[in-house]
Amino acid sequence: MIDSYRHKGLRQQLVKELIGKGIKDPLVLGAIGRIPRHLFLDGAFAEWAYKDVAFPIGSDQTISQPYTVARQTELLELEPGQKILEIGTGSGYQACVLVEMGVKVYSIERQESLFKKTQKFVHDLGYKQIRTLYGDGYLGSERFAPFDRIIVTAGAPMIPEALKQQLKVGGHLVIPVGAGESQRMLRLTRTGDQSFKEEDFGLFSFVPFLKGTARI
Ligand code: SAH
Numbered sequence: 001m002i003d004s005y006r007h008k009g010l011r012q013q014l015v016k017e018l019i020g021k022g023i024k025d026p027l028v029l030g031a032i033g034r035i036p037r038h039l040f041l042d043g044a045f046a047e048w049a050y051k052d053v054a055f056p057i058g059s060d061q062t063i064s065q066p067y068t069v070a071r072q073t074e075l076l077e078l079e080p081g082q083k084i085l086e087i088g089t090g091s092g093y094q095a096c097v098l099v100e101m102g103v104k105v106y107s108i109e110r111q112e113s114l115f116k117k118t119q120k121f122v123h124d125l126g127y128k129q130i131r132t133l134y135g136d137g138y139l140g141s142e143r144f145a146p147f148d149r150i151i152v153t154a155g156a157p158m159i160p161e162a163l164k165q166q167l168k169v170g171g172h173l174v175i176p177v178g179a180g181e182s183q184r185m186l187r188l189t190r191t192g193d194q195s196f197k198e199e200d201f202g203l204f205s206f207v208p209f210l211k212g213t214a215r216i
Contacts (some may be wrong), residue, residue: 001034003036003038011050011128013107014037014050015033018070023071028097028101040093069093070137071185071201072153074110075201078103079103080151081103082103083103083144085108085140085141085144085149087151088152088164096125103129106133110212111214112134119132126203136213137154140162140165146171149172149174150172151175151176152209154206154208155178155183155207155209156175156178158177159175164188164196165204167188169191170190172188174186174188177209183205183207184208185202185204187201
């Protein structure tokens with residue numbers, strides 16, 4: 001797995017582009033500047049890794065556009081040492097961004113083959129702080145709850161109750177909500193035992209958040 005000077009240069013260009021698009025959090029920009037995103041795409045498509053676009057990763061899934069990853073991560077307002085739940089492991093790129101920011105990540109994927117492939121890949125890459133889980137993200141993870149932050153990286157028709165209940169008081173759940181082509185990026189903050197504040201950060205486009213698991 002090679003990370004050349006050329007890749008590093010392209011990555012710095014991408015970071016500049018993200019700054020131009022309004023990303024400010026230095027921890028987010030630092031993480032994107034360090035992670036070899038080209039290794040998350042199939043070899044033939046490595047050229048595309050540092051363009052600000054989404055890309056197919058096999059199993060009918062995509063690695064999200066860097067801007068979307070950056071913006072959604074920024075909205076989490078992470079603090080080092082926190083415990084994060086990610087729904088939709090996919091390529092593992094978002095989980096690595098979180099780890100680079102100094103948090104512990106639990107990440108759930110519903111597609112078994114993708115789960116296995118990504119579990120091995122992120123560990124081979126050296127990201128041992130990611131605990132990958134195979135399961136239905138609608139249920140979250142009772143076993144490892146509660147979480148300081150929860151990030152959903154698939155477009156949800158509604159906000160799953162289990163995820164709200166697995167959030168610590170004061171914690172954020174960042175989730176794209178909408179059943180069609182595009183979703184509204186919502187941030188829920190748990191303000192009390194059963195009270196939540198909701199903020200809306202505009203339109204984004206994600207692959208669908210599907211119910212249940214798939215042995216494919
Ligand atoms: N975070 C990923 C983006 C992946 S795309 C990355 O950085 O590459 C969204 C992912 O969510 C897909 O892999 C899809 O299989 C997964 N997904 C969809 N519904 C799910 C569910 N109910 N539980 C867990 N994962 C789900």
